[in-house]
Amino acid sequence: MMVMVPLLQGVVRLLALPVYVLVLLGLWDPLWKRLFPYFMTIFSRFYNRKLHKEKQQLFSNLADFAGSSGSLSLLEIGVGHGANFQFYPFGCRIIGTDPNPNVEKYLLKNIAENQHLRFEGFILASGEDLHQVPDSSVDVVVGTLVLCSVVNVKAVLKEVVRVLRPGGAFYFMEHVAADRSSWTYFWQQVYDPTWQRLGxxxxxxxxxxxxxxxENFSKLNLSHIRTPLKWTPTCAHILGYAIK
Incomplete structure (x- = not known):
């Protein structure tokens, strides 16, 4: 079965030939950086409908991590247009970070629609470098569908631990590799090179x-689930939270 992977990867690349031509011409990345936030806002609505119950349950105890001030300070990495805002508790103070400057206009629109939150700023930054956020300064860090696309997962998690206060929590929800013996994993390997270009x-x-x-967390609460996205290569997920 595995010998078929390179052949099928070639077929997928052929079907996506216009994208690879734009890559060779140096036109794809700047074009897609502008368009990607728009498509993600559409996808996020679909994703939130399909996994509303899972997200609601995941974030149900966020308020338990509020600091001594009584209000929850939350840093969301890869915030995009703010797809998680509806699940955050009243009065939550949010800072959002994202490496793509084109998300900001979509983010501001969503902020206006979520008046139960206090938005304290947007930082243009990758998850690997959050130097603008002080050490031990936030109660909670959130990252959903982020660790799949960062350059260095370990570096991101190091930054997460650094900015969290002692006893703070990192909430995550990510699609991941399926079981290596499964057909899902087979097709994940087939699609992966082109998926990275498109995603x-x-x-x-x-x-x-x-x-x-x-990573150096004191406690890790992690579950593997198969999402309602059953016929997609992103159906295998992990979700949970880790405490510093």
Missing amino acids: DGCSLIRETWKDLEN
Whole structure:
């Protein structure tokens, strides 16, 4: 079965030939950086409908991590247009970061629609470098569908631990590699090279749970689930939270 993977990867590349031509011409990345936030706002609405129950349950105890001030300070990495805002508790103070400057106009629109939150700023930054956020300064860090596309997962998690206060929590929800013996994993390997081009670096075959298990968290609450996205290569997910 595995000998078929390179052949089928070639077929997928052929079907996506216009994209690879634009890559060779140096036109794809700047074009897609502008268009990607728009498509993600559409996808996020669909995703939130399909996984509303899972997200609601995941974020149900966010308020438990509020600091001594009584209000929750939350940093969301890869915030995009703010797809998670509807799940955050009243009065939550949010800072959003994203490496793509084109998300900001979509983010501001969503902020206006979520008046129960206090938005304290947008930082143009990758998850690997959050130097603008002080050490031990936030109660909670959130990252959903982010670790699949960052350049260095370990570096991101190091930054997450650095900015969290002692006892703070990192909430995550990520699609990951399926079981290696499954057909899902076979097709994930087939699609992965082209998926990364179309998904702004998003990889289908990361075993992100291993990075979380190896990071210096005092407690890790992690579940593997198969989402309602059953016929897609992103159906295998992990979700949960880790405490510093």
